[in-house]
Amino acid sequence: MKCFLRKKIGERVISGHPWIFGNELGDSEGAAEPGDIVEVYSYGGSFVGKGYYNPASQIRVRLLTRDKNEVIDDQFFFNRINEAWEYRKQIGYVENCRLIFGEADQLPALIIDKFNDYFVLQTLALGIEKWKGAIVAALEKIFSPKGIYERNDVPVRTLEGMEQIKGFLSAPFDTNIILNENGLKFHVDIENGQKTGYFLDQQDNRRAIKEIVRGGDVLEVFCYTGTFALHAAHYGAKSVMGVDISEHAVATARRNAELNGYADICKFEAMNAFDVLKQWAKEGKRYDTVMLDPPAFTKSRENIQKAVTGYKEINLRAMKLIKPGGFLVTASCTNLVPPEMFLDTIYAAAKDAKRTLRQVEWRTQASDHPIIRNIPSTQYLKFLIAQVV
Ligand code: SAH
Secondary structure, eight states: OEEEEOSSOOSTTTTTOOEEEGGGEEEEESOOOTTOEEEEEOTTSOEEEEEEEOTTSSEEEEEEESOTTOOOSHHHHHHHHHHHHHHHHHTTOOSEEEEEEGGGGTOTTEEEEEETTEEEEEEOSHHHHTTHHHHHHHHHHHHOOSEEEEEEOOGGGGGGTOOOEEEESSSOOOOEEEEEETTEEEEEETTTSSTTSSOGGGHHHHHHTTTTSTTSEEEEESOTTTHHHHHHHHTTOSEEEEEESOHHHHHHHHHHHHHTTOTTTEEEEEOOHHHHHHHHHHTTOOEEEEEEOOOOSOSSGGGHHHHHHHHHHHHHHHHHTEEEEEEEEEEEOOTTSOHHHHHHHHHHHHHHTTOOEEEEEEEOSOTTSOOOTTOGGGOOOEEEEEEEO
């Protein structure tokens, strides 16, 4: 099928964004089944690109290529995955990496995380789901992996008319694995962990806390499997307390502490962060460093203000727990809260707390999650280290 863009649409598609919304499409020629590859042309008839089509989705077409001569077949997916791997190797993300970061790797709606010899995959749109076989074959060919698993148990798939599923895409294997990061070891539960099982986007940020945790009492809130907590212990913290609402996460965090020989320094409790921050401030508990890495607070534009209020609240409370001259480590993975908005919120919280922040580092996700300027959703992680004077 050939689809034609409407006459008056923004510059977004032309300037590199791969998504074409239903209301941006005008006439079409020929027919296509949901998930099929279609060709997109401008209103005036010049070729824009080829991509996959889903009439059930608001994002009607996601472009895979802007090269008219490029054929979308199994080899295409092999080439794209291979290129992404060459790039990761070049920039030094080899053992563990986000191998495919969707749009940033020109494979919209595809996520692949590599945890040493294991691969976890998400196909979040119908058009990419159809190529799952080719994608798995490419992984087999390039890596001869010990296992491939799909974590497609994610609600966004319903927007594409797909079911939520998880399971093996290779011969079954033990889905409880261990990965190495920054000289530490972490248990990863590929089957039941959050998202793909492990948050690789913070791998460099975990190293960034090295100098500020030494010798101090550290609190990590929203700790998941205790990754920042263990790094704090590794970098010389005196004591580390980790809090997460998930019992499963806390159990894994405790096992991670044992695995690395820090069980006497790192303690973990399953509690609600909002209660803990309020209660412990009241009780007069104080820390040298408080680290916050909450889950995304909203996925819809209507709730951006609510998300901002949430960030302000937890950061304000965290600051009250920090000794003068101590450090706040605070992150946000909410896609719809841009970096400036997040920073403004943290500084507004500091004002209310009558504290001054001295920025140590202002960071984003690790470079194996590349940022493409024209595709704002590719820059999603905000990460601030600040001294709280
Ligand atoms: N920093 C971690 C990732 C944190 S993900 C890492 O790098 O590995 C966010 C965590 O917040 C999840 O583990 C989730 O269980 C937890 N969480 C969500 N709501 C919470 C709440 N109200 N209180 C405490 N933890 C919560």
